[in-house]
Amino acid sequence: MSVRIEGLTAGYGRSAVLRGLDLVVAEGELLVVVGPSGCGKSTLLRVVAGLLPGTAGRVLVDGVPVRGTSRDRALVFQDDGLLPWRDALRNVELPLALRGVPRAERRVRARGWLDRVGLAGFERHLPRELSGGMRQRVQLARTLAQEPRLVLMDEPFGALDARTRSAMQELVMAVLRETGTTTIFVTHDVDEAVRLGDRVVVLGAGEVDVRREAILAAVMG
Amino acid sequence: MARRWVLRVVSLAAGLLLWQVLTASGVRLWLRFDQLPTAVEVAERFARQLTRAEFYGDLGSSLARIGLGFLLAAVVGTALGVVVARSRVLGDLVQPLLEVVRPIPAIALVPIAILLFPTDEQGIVFITFVAAFFPILVSTRHAVRALPTTWEDALRTMGGSRRQVLVRVVLPGALPGVFGGLSVGMGVAWICVISAEMISGRYGVGYRTWQAYTVVDYPGVVVGMVTIGLLGRVTAGVVELLGRRATRWLPGEARS
Known part of the structure; x- marks a missing residue:
């Protein structure tokens, strides 16, 4: 599945946490979205999942605007959601x-x-x-x-200890690559971004090289 | 362990003994124990009651009333609680009505029940229903509102429909709260069924107890009281047992 986000503004109540975001994810790609807490990473995933409508802009999945949830777009929660x-x-x-x-x-x-x-x-x-x-x-x-054809991961390993985390990262990568599933992976962990991403986007700063220094520089602004 | 049981038995025995001594020797220390039947009289009376068909008939009618009223309250209360919590429109439509009626104790509805229903029997069931209905409704509504949104979000992003969210997340997730309401509801239902029977019944444990009082049959009164207590205990136990079986997944519930 491919995702194209154009000028997306979204948030809760009156305050928009996302303003005019543009983003493209190609079929089978793993895009990592990095940013500090509260920068709208989770909001972005909820909009793409169809749980939250954006207030402006468009989200196209395979060229079709997102309306509501679908089993094609899975959301992986930080706190397991079991x-x-x-x-x-x-x-x-x-x-x-x-x-x-x-x-x-x-x-x-x-x-x-x-x-x-x-x-x-x-x-x-x-x-x-x-x-x-x-x-x-x-x-x-x-x-x-x-x-699913698109997996949206919201800091899924944030609560795990370092060893479990790296084992999980390897497992996820292996399976997602194997099945060719398009993935948007949200994290605030720069090392995780470097390890997992085909491409890395820093919210507020745009796309950066998949290198630790480049990401850090962008995150620090 | 054994020692604790001994202490418990001693406590009960001492209570009974005190009762017997106070009443049998006709103590009158502001409280008029000489008016009350002795423990032995009551025990004899209870044994006699157990051999009489009338006693079981009364048990049957009280249990039937509470069973029907409580069951109706459980079904309607849970359903309305879910609806009010899940639908803003229906919530706004139904809730003001409920909030106006809720502060009125069910037992205060006895005159209305007598006027409204063709038979006393239906009136008593109605009172019981109203009594149990509100705690169940309020607990259900609260439980549904307090559900973590993650569960619903998870189901929806798996492609679950509104109905599937209701059946797979809302109902099972609210169950612990619903059972809290059922327990409270059962307690209030007994209070009201007994009071209603005392006021307008022709059979039933409450009616019989008041009847015994009016004909100066004081041992009969105490037998009625004890019977009511036992019935309340048993029905509360049944609700609790069902609740535990249904919510075994909660932390703190041992898994068998």
Whole structure:
């Protein structure tokens, strides 16, 4: 999926956190959006996901303006977004259940994804019985089970310790590249941006080279 | 562990003994214990009641009234609570009406109930319904409003419809709050069903208890009181048990 954002202004209430943003993401590309907290990174993702309408400008996905949410555009939350009353397996099954995939089939597929993120054996655990890193992996498995064409990641590894984080980064990269999924990845972590991005955009400063110094310079303004 | 149980049994036994001594020896220290039946009289009376069909008939009618009234309140209260919390238009339409009626204690509606309904029986069920309805409605509304938005956002970005959000997120997510309301509702429902029976019933534990008082059958009064207490305890236990089973995912609930 390709994304084209033209002159987007968006925010909550009267204050716009995004003003006249232009952004292009090509099919299969991984774009990292960097910026300090409160600069509108999450707002950007919510608009592209279709959860929040922009107040001005356009968001085109494959050339079509975004209107409402779609299973083609998955959002990965910082705080896992799992339903606490569903065990890991049933959380991963959820996107499949929503579109009416028969139980036996979605079981098999969900198990496969849990396996892929290294959580075989934890199918029957409730979210609260899993560590933060494990919950984030469950969310990742759920996102992959959804088979979206565009993945929007909102600082998904922000709450993880360094070791878990780098393992998760590798896993995500591998799977997204493998499936050719277009990705917008939001973070305030410059090293993460360098490690993951095909291209890096600093909110407020525009596109920069995928180099630590270049990103830092842009972030510092 | 055993010692704690001993202490608990001693406490109960001491209470019973004190009752027996005060009433049997006709103590009159401002409080007129000589008017009250003794513990032994009440126990004998209770044993006799247990052999009489009338007693079970009363139990049956009170339970049927509370069962029907409470069930209606649970269904209507939960449904309206969700609707009011989820839809701004319906919320604005329905809520002012509810807020006007809510401060009126259900038991104050007895005269209206008598006038409004063709039979006393229906009136009593109505009172019970009103009593349980408001705590359930308010708890549900609050629980739905307090749901983390992430859950709903997650479902919508998976392509979930409004109906799917309702069924998969709102209802299960609000369940702990709903059960809080059901517990409170059950308590208030008992207060009101007993009072309504005392005022306008022809059967039922509340009616029988008041009846016993008017014919100077004081042991009968205490038997009625104890019966009401036991019924309240059992029904509250049932609600709590169902609630625990439905919300096992909450932190602090042991997983079996």
